[in-house]
Structures are given as C-alpha cells and as structure tokens.
Amino acid sequence: MTEPITYPLDIAAIRADFPILDQEVHPGKRLVFLDSAASSQKPRQVIEAMRRYYERDHANVHRGIHALSERATAAYEGAREKVRAFINARSVREIIFTRNATESINLVAQSWGRANLRPGDVVVLSEMEHHSNIVPWQILAEQIGFRLRYIPITDDGLLDLDAYAALLRDEPVKLVSVMHVSNVLGTVNPVREMAAQAHAAGALFMVDGAQSVPHLSVDVQALDMDFLAFSGHKMAGPTGIGVLYGKRALLEVMPPFLGGGEMIKKVTLEGSTWNDLPHKFEAGTPAIAQAVGLGAAVDYLSALGMDNILAHEKIVVDYALDRLSEIPGLKVYGPGPEHRNGVAAFTLQDVHAHDIAQLLDAEGVAVRAGHHCAMPLHKRLGVVATARASFYVYNMRDEVDALVEAIYNARRVFRLGG
Amino acid sequence: MTEPITYPLDIAAIRADFPILDQEVHPGKRLVFLDSAASSQKPRQVIEAMRRYYERDHANVHRGIHALSERATAAYEGAREKVRAFINARSVREIIFTRNATESINLVAQSWGRANLRPGDVVVLSEMEHHSNIVPWQILAEQIGFRLRYIPITDDGLLDLDAYAALLRDEPVKLVSVMHVSNVLGTVNPVREMAAQAHAAGALFMVDGAQSVPHLSVDVQALDMDFLAFSGHKMAGPTGIGVLYGKRALLEVMPPFLGGGEMIKKVTLEGSTWNDLPHKFEAGTPAIAQAVGLGAAVDYLSALGMDNILAHEKIVVDYALDRLSEIPGLKVYGPGPEHRNGVAAFTLQDVHAHDIAQLLDAEGVAVRAGHHCAMPLHKRLGVVATARASFYVYNMRDEVDALVEAIYNARRVFRLGG
Amino acid sequence: MDLYMENIIDHGQHPRNFGEPLDPADIDYEDENPFCGDYLHLTAQLDEEGRIKAVSWQGQGCTISQASASMLGEAIIGKTLDELREFNRQTILDMLGIPLSPTRLKCALLSLKVLKGGIYGLSDWPTDEGEE
Amino acid sequence: MDLYMENIIDHGQHPRNFGEPLDPADIDYEDENPFCGDYLHLTAQLDEEGRIKAVSWQGQGCTISQASASMLGEAIIGKTLDELREFNRQTILDMLGIPLSPTRLKCALLSLKVLKGGIYGLSDWPTDEGEE
Ligand SMILES: Cc1ncc(COP(=O)(O)O)c(C=O)c1O
Numbered sequence A, B: 001m002t003e004p005i006t007y008p009l010d011i012a013a014i015r016a017d018f019p020i021l022d023q024e025v026h027p028g029k030r031l032v033f034l035d036s037a038a039s040s041q042k043p044r045q046v047i048e049a050m051r052r053y054y055e056r057d058h059a060n061v062h063r064g065i066h067a068l069s070e071r072a073t074a075a076y077e078g079a080r081e082k083v084r085a086f087i088n089a090r091s092v093r094e095i096i097f098t099r100n101a102t103e104s105i106n107l108v109a110q111s112w113g114r115a116n117l118r119p120g121d122v123v124v125l126s127e128m129e130h131h132s133n134i135v136p137w138q139i140l141a142e143q144i145g146f147r148l149r150y151i152p153i154t155d156d157g158l159l160d161l162d163a164y165a166a167l168l169r170d171e172p173v174k175l176v177s178v179m180h181v182s183n184v185l186g187t188v189n190p191v192r193e194m195a196a197q198a199h200a201a202g203a204l205f206m207v208d209g210a211q212s213v214p215h216l217s218v219d220v221q222a223l224d225m226d227f228l229a230f231s232g233h234k235m236a237g238p239t240g241i242g243v244l245y246g247k248r249a250l251l252e253v254m255p256p257f258l259g260g261g262e263m264i265k266k267v268t269l270e271g272s273t274w275n276d277l278p279h280k281f282e283a284g285t286p287a288i289a290q291a292v293g294l295g296a297a298v299d300y301l302s303a304l305g306m307d308n309i310l311a312h313e314k315i316v317v318d319y320a321l322d323r324l325s326e327i328p329g330l331k332v333y334g335p336g337p338e339h340r341n342g343v344a345a346f347t348l349q350d351v352h353a354h355d356i357a358q359l360l361d362a363e364g365v366a367v368r369a370g371h372h373c374a375m376p377l378h379k380r381l382g383v384v385a386t387a388r389a390s391f392y393v394y395n396m397r398d399e400v401d402a403l404v405e406a407i408y409n410a411r412r413v414f415r416l417g418g
Numbered sequence C, D: 001m002d003l004y005m006e007n008i009i010d011h012g013q014h015p016r017n018f019g020e021p022l023d024p025a026d027i028d029y030e031d032e033n034p035f036c037g038d039y040l041h042l043t044a045q046l047d048e049e050g051r052i053k054a055v056s057w058q059g060q061g062c063t064i065s066q067a068s069a070s071m072l073g074e075a076i077i078g079k080t081l082d083e084l085r086e087f088n089r090q091t092i093l094d095m096l097g098i099p100l101s102p103t104r105l106k107c108a109l110l111s112l113k114v115l116k117g118g119i120y121g122l123s124d125w126p127t128d129e130g131e132e
C-alpha cells in the first residue's frame, strides 16, 4: 500500500481540472485512467478555451477583415507563438500545424524526402519506432528506391549506439529519424548526442516527440533537432492537431506537401507560386479551434512546469515498476528507471494482453493492450502483444495500487493463483 | 425595409442556438455575420457534444479495450454512420475523415491520381474552381506530366456545357473534378448531368461539395458521384475535420495516402500491408472529438431538414440580390436567382473590396473581401477582388437591410454620393 | 467474473480441434484482426453427403478469439454448407454466452469471419454487417 | 469614419509619385501581400550625396496600401539610406494616424516591406518582426 508521499505538484487540484477522471466506468468501479500514452485527458481550461472560441470568436482566418476573423486569426497565430515558445523554436515560421504527429512525419517524408532522397541513399530509423515513423518511409522508399536501416535495440531496451555509429560511418545516411521516448519501453533516447553524431556524418536528424513533448522539456535549439513531430492530443490538448517543427532554412526550400487555399501566393490556370512559411505547408482551412485548444494546453503545462511534471511522473512510474515487479509471472519490458519515462508495458505469463486489459477494465482500470503500433518492436521482444499502463501528471500512486490489485484478480480468474 | 415574411423555419429559435450571433463587435454595433461561406458558425448542440465527449468519453479509438476507448470508438464510428446517411452513401467504408475539403481533394490526387494518371492523360477542372481543386492537380501534373483542361464559364457565370461536351469528346479525359456550388458566383452546377456525361466518356467524376453539402441535400448515389469532398466547418461543424466520400470499388484498389498507425494491418521492418477501408486512409490518431462534433452538426441540419434550409436561404438570398441591385455603382457577379445559392459577391465602382469590408465591419457587418481562393475566376471576371456576403440558415432579411445600409455608408465615405 | 465464464476459460486453455491444417481440405482459410493481431487458420473436410466431417484450426490470440474458434469448430461438425451459411453473429454470441463490447466482438467474430471466408471467399462476403 | 480619415482617402484617391518605374533606379523592388493580392513596385534614385532624390511607384490594392505607399513615397525624399533603415512599423502607423487591425496592418506595411526589400534584399531582412 502507498506510504504517505509529497508530490511536487498539488495533485488534488490537478485532478479537479480533469472532469473525466471523476466517474464510475462500471457500477461501483471508479475510473483509474492509465492510458495517457495513447491519448491524454484534457483539463477544463483547454475544453473551455475551445468552447469560448466557438461561442465568441470563430470565423475563418487570415483573409478576413471583419472583427471575428481578426480575432480568430489572432487566436490561431497566438497559439502558434505559444507552441514556438514551448519548444524554444527561433521563429513562428518554423511551427507548422498538422493533424497529428503521424501527418507531421508524412509531411517531411513527402516533401523533404521526395525532393532529396535518391536511390542508394539511406534513412536510419530504429527497431523501437512507432509505425508512424516507419510506414511513411517504407511507402516512399518503395517509390524512390532509397534504403531503410534500423538501429537495433539491446536486450535491456536501449538503442544500440555502437550500431548507430557504425551505420553513420558505413552508409550514405541522409536522414536519421528516431523517437525521443518509446511508447512501449519508456526508453528516453539520447537524442542530443545522436543529433550531433548525425550532423557530423552529414545527415539530418528528425525526432518523433509524440511521447516526449508532453512529458519533459524539449528545446529544439539546445537539442539541435532538424525536425520534431508531436501531437496535441497526447499533451492535454485536443484531438485533430499536431505540430511539425522544422529549421527554417530547411522548410524554406522544401516543396509544398498539400495544395489548396492558404498555401499559395498566386494561382493561375497555368501554375502557382507558394506562400511564405508556415502557410506554405498549411493547405485549406486549418484546425483553428484545435490550435486554440493546444495553446491552452501549452499554457496549462507551462504553468505546472515541465520539470515538475517530469518529477511527478517519476514518482508514480518508479512506484509502478516496484510494485509490478512483485507480481509473480509478470514481466515488465524496457530499461531501468534511470532511462525510462511514463510507461510500463508488461505480460503476465501466457495470458493474452487483451484478456488482461479486459479484466482490468472490469475493475475500472484502463490500460491498453496490443502491439501499440510497434509491431517490429514486439517481434524483437518475442511477444505478440503487451498490456501497457501509462501515466500522466494527473495519476497517483493509489492508482498504481488499484492496477496491481486488478492484476492479482486477473491471475485468479486465469487460475494462476492469487 | 423588410416586409413581414414567413420563413419555413423558426428563425428566432435557430438564432438562439448560435451563441456567437448575440454580440456587439464594436461599441453599439451588433454582429451581422455574412461570412458563412468562409466558415459557418456552430450551434450549441455541436459545441456541447464536443465538450461532453471530452468530459466523459475521451480516449484513443479502435485499439482499446477499456470502457472509455469503447465509448470513444462508438462515438467516432457513430459519427461516420451519421455522415454516411447524410449523403446517402452505401457503406460507412466509403466515408473517410480528413482535415478539410482541401485534404480530401489532395488525397484523391495523391492516391488515385498518382496510381492512375499518365503523361498525355487529361484531367478536366473548371475556371470557377477554388484553389483547393486546382493546386493539388497542378502539383501532381507537374510531377507526372498529364494535362489540365478547364471548362470555361459563360458571361452570366455558368459552366459552358458545350465546351465541356467538346472536352469529353476530343480529349483523353480520365477525371472530371468540379465544384457543385461556386463560393463566389453562387452558381449551382448541374453535376448530375455532368457526371453522366463524364461516365459515358469513360472518365471518373469528382465533386467539390464544400459549398453544397452544407446547404442542400446531396445524395451521392442519385447523383452518381465517384468522389465527393467537403468540410465540417462550413456545415455547422467544428474546424479540423473534413470528409472524402469515394465509391468503395475505387477506394479498395487505391494505394494509401499517408502512412502510420491505424492504417496498417501488419508492419515488419521489410514492409507493411494495409488495413481495411476506411482505416486505410486514416493514418494516426484521428480527429475524434471533431468527428463527434460533425455528427452533431449533421443531426442538427437533418432535424431542420435540408430542404427547409435551402428554402430559407433562398428567401434571404433573393432578397439580397433585389436590394443590392438598387445600389448605384454596385455590381453583383454570377447568375440569376434560379441558378444560384447562398452567396452574393460584388464590387462597388472602383472602391477596393478590402475598403468595403472594413467599412462594413465598422458597422458590425461581417463580409469577406479578396479573391476568395479563386484567383483564376477573378481574372476571368476582370477584377482583383470582390466583397462577398454569404448566408446560412441563421441569417435573416433584416441582416440584408443592415448590409445595404452599411454599403450606402461606404459610398458616402468614398464620396460616391449617398 | 461474468466476462470470463468457466467454459470460455476452459475452451481458451484447452482448445478443441486445435492442430495442423488438414490436407486435403475442402475449406481452407486464414485471416487476422488487424487492430489486435489475432490470427486464425481454419481447415475442414466434407464427407460424401457434404457435411463437415473433420475440422482443424490453429491460431493465436486472446481467450475470446481462441474460445470462439474452439466452440465454433465443435459446432460445425456434421453441418452442411447450407446450414453453415445460416451461422451469424448471434450464433457466436449465443455460444459464448457473455456480453461483449464492440472491440471484443471483433475477437469473437474472427472465427466466423474465417469460416465464412472459407465458404464464400472473402470478396463474395454478402454484407458489411457480417464482417464486424 | 475614423478608419478612413480624410487624408487617407485623399492619398488613396490621388496618390503622389505614382507612375512608371524610374530607369535607371538605385532602388527597385516589388512584392505583394499574398493574402489579399495587394501589389507594389517601387523605384527610387539617389543623388550624389546618397539622398533619395526621386521616387516612383505603381501598385494595386486597397486605400490603406495605396495611401501608405503614397505617404511613404513623400516621406523618403531627401533621406539617406541610413535614415531609411530607421523607418519601421511605427513610422507607418504614425503617418497613417489610424488604428489598424493585424490584417489591415499588412496592407499598410506592404510599402515598408517593399522599401526595405529594395534596400536590403528580402533575404537579408533583419528580423521577422518587420515583415508583419
Ligand atoms: C468551393 C470550395 N471548395 C473548397 C474549399 C476549401 O475548403 P477548406 O478550406 O475547408 O478545405 C472551399 C472553402 O474555402 C470552397 O468554398
């Protein structure tokens, strides 16, 4: 059971900000939400910001002269500035709003990749990547004929950095694209060092920040990232919006991704010229209200402080690793606490992860089960599926206790003993 | 001044549903919102549906076994079914959620187009198209080498159907893509007949329904469309979501558009296989809350009845055309009332449209000014910019009076007489 | 406990007719559930009257999908193809006898999907309905 | 009426220094505002002391952008390039003397953007700030 603990943040106040947490999901079973790596919950500050926007300020942006359109444009571009500050980009021109991290990565593949990759070139990914950072490159590689190479992982769930160095040394690598934090193993990859190595080898360095930007302070200049992709919905923001950061010099010369309104300077029947950054990459009416919501999420996280969020999560995750390790037959994947953030994926003897998830759900405990969009990683781990508990700033050690108790219950149902 | 009029709908009740309408935009100036063609306002039913979703049901969809994920998936897929019924598609598999109409058109260009168009082929657009239905084809044509041909317009703002027939007869046309209703001229194009002609010539027929689906009943089967693109934000729904309808047989054989989570069946380091429709075309975490909002918008519009909405708008637009025609020096573009829907774009002698829009805004009247993302059309009309008043189900004839009065005021400011 | 009634656990842990594919086989079909990776390969042989005389299946997945395959495999023995065409979503639900959420329903119906695929070929699958 | 004070309307309707490009020209630059299509082409000549001695501009756009170009054209005559480098957003706002929303600000600042482009070349534009 939980000993008294002082969290760095006022956890009761935070939980009160998230209306969804306060519910029973089955009769008598209160929600214990441990699925934030799939998508986080939203504080009322974010929900309200969007409601207010729709109730007072909505109109289409950029081309309007009337008051609502001016307000909507200011709100939309204001959100861009908030995101810029949050990741410390140099200019708002480097912040492109997309639908999600997946689209951000596809944008780089289709625009930068199609323009720059040639047969024989190499793009380096890793064995632990999310499908979103594998499939876009596979699709393009098939069309263009460049090669994909994968950084293998060690048995304790870290990237094999010797193999990475060898790839950079031996192959004509044009781009390295890796995740910052693994959504399955929780591994925090050393992206600063990896970026320096990539640059020394003449390659660009792109980071899938879907699981890092929500949880820790990411500074694109300090880490010297060329591209960074992340999603609003995993960082207390709404669904339907993601971000691509790119260094201005790269974005300036990249061809457009999608064509349409907003992204053009001039259209004639014979051809078109492109708008300035960031608009060149934002075709059609953007996700205005969602940008507003993301801006509010950034405000919310910033007010808590990313370092506090990280410290809070560490307390909860470390406790989870401790308590899970005491359950017979349970195996947690990934590195030890010093290299880990936010998630704990596990198997329980030969019980299928779906069965675990369903039995936990019956107790109100929400975890995810499956391959977590990382089939190659699961193949490497030698399992088809894992169950994954993931944590955010609103989770508490009591919820870890509920998880552990529900797992013991599953053991009993599957006749594995109490 | 307005004579008493009976609207087919309870306009006071409808206006009460749209909180944004009830405000002063400048001291003493009540909002008269005549910019719905750019983006419509949202009823509280839509705003509330999204709030409720975030406060009670949110989690990531599809792969989750816990209660919230089941609810979120049911809400998301339930919205898909609502959209299917709204346009009378045969199957939910034919409804793909995108960010906006622009992305829907890009999807067809990049997936169907890249797979099917060859040098020498012809794609037919029209001179009145929105940039969203020009630029994606120009970008692809540049890469592949097929040709674009444009159906010209007549002086009264209709498509030249003889020229269309000649194009179909004389050119190797693979695809016709035209707008259903013009966002500048208000022209309602005869898409049913045009689809039949295209099919007879062996071409596919795609419709940009951004300005039709919000305003009139569109039945994809009755009209025999192969593809239909539209945006949620123009039909009382949220920003950040659009729809692509495609005939199943076409979608089944099209290659994916973006790669990532959700759209795959299996991923290995060597390659991937694609998921079933519609998921094949929805990479990454979708715009879940926005789908819920769009579903609520469809419910809202359906409850009013699309035929009533059309009849209501006709009363307002016809009145606007009448009253605008009495203003000296004012020219309205586009066809007469019998071929027109929802918008009135105009110029006032040589006063720049931006100046008109700003002077109208000072009176609380929100119109849009510019090329309305239709530069080729404006070139054909011989003007750089127009001011555009556009109407939706919440507009009234009184608001037309306010518009007309504000235009007279602008005449005075620009010394054109009272 | 409702969700995992005794006989489902039992079928899941001791699947009936589990084994190598029959060769030759009159019905031979495999498929998977893309969202969770459950996999099933089903083979069956008909006797001279056109009734299923032998079934063998292999697969991987959760207890629900394995138990469903095990129960369905038992249920089809002795049936004609025409009788099997009558099998539907409700047949499976009745066999399992527990309430299922939409996601778990997909696990449960994988066996039916594979059976129908073996009879009709997936492209002739009569309705969207049956698949999901 | 505030928004369209007399002298803006006057400059808009009777632009000063409007005409064909100077040839030769020491400053020669054109640009447009993509969101509204306002267009401006500005040429100017320097005297032997490096002061602007003649200005000519052509353009198309709203009253704000035309009046801003007309006023700016008058204001730069007699100035050195170093003095022109000091011109900024506030210079324009002061000249126009009316409040401007962000969108209209872009119309007003097109003339400044073209002037600075002519002096620095757009790629050397010192800050993002100035452009918008
Ligand atoms: C006719 C037409 N097509 C396409 C679009 C593009 O819509 P969106 O910006 O939502 O993609 C619009 C709206 O601006 C339109 O009016």
Ligand SMILES: Cc1ncc(COP(=O)(O)O)c(C=O)c1O
Binding pocket: A037, A038, A100, A101, A102, A103, A130, A132, A133, A179, A181, A182, A183, A208, A210, A211, A231, A233, A373, B261, B283, B284, B285, B286
């Ligand atoms: C590491 C990682 N990358 C990318 C993604 C894709 O994010 P989205 O689905 O929001 O595009 C996710 C989330 O599923 C993730 O965990």
